[in-house]
Amino acid sequence: ENHSVVIRDRKRIEVSGVDSVESFDEEMILLRLAEGRLLIEGNALHIGELSVGNRMVTADGEILSVQYLSRAEKNKGGLFRRK
Numbered sequence: 788e789n790h791s792v793v794i795r796d797r798k799r800i801e802v803s804g805v806d807s808v809e810s811f812d813e814e815m816i817l818l819r820l821a822e823g824r825l826l827i828e829g830n831a832l833h834i835g836e837l838s839v840g841n842r843m844v845t846a847d848g849e850i851l852s853v854q855y856l857s858r859a860e861k862n863k864g865g866l867f868r869r870k
Contacts, residue, residue: 797850824856
């Protein structure tokens, strides 16, 4: 499955190909993609749009980092573990 990530001025992120939103708060958003998970970290993050039909998520806030996680990494305990 294809997906795309577009970041505009470090203040808005648009991600397509999203299967689900696993968790989110003002400092991180964890998305599930067909290829694994995508972790977005920042400040004052807010999900602006969640379109299940289009598999699109948009969020606003200060984007600090975007990181791909493997399918094998488990929830909170595995998010920051190094391989």
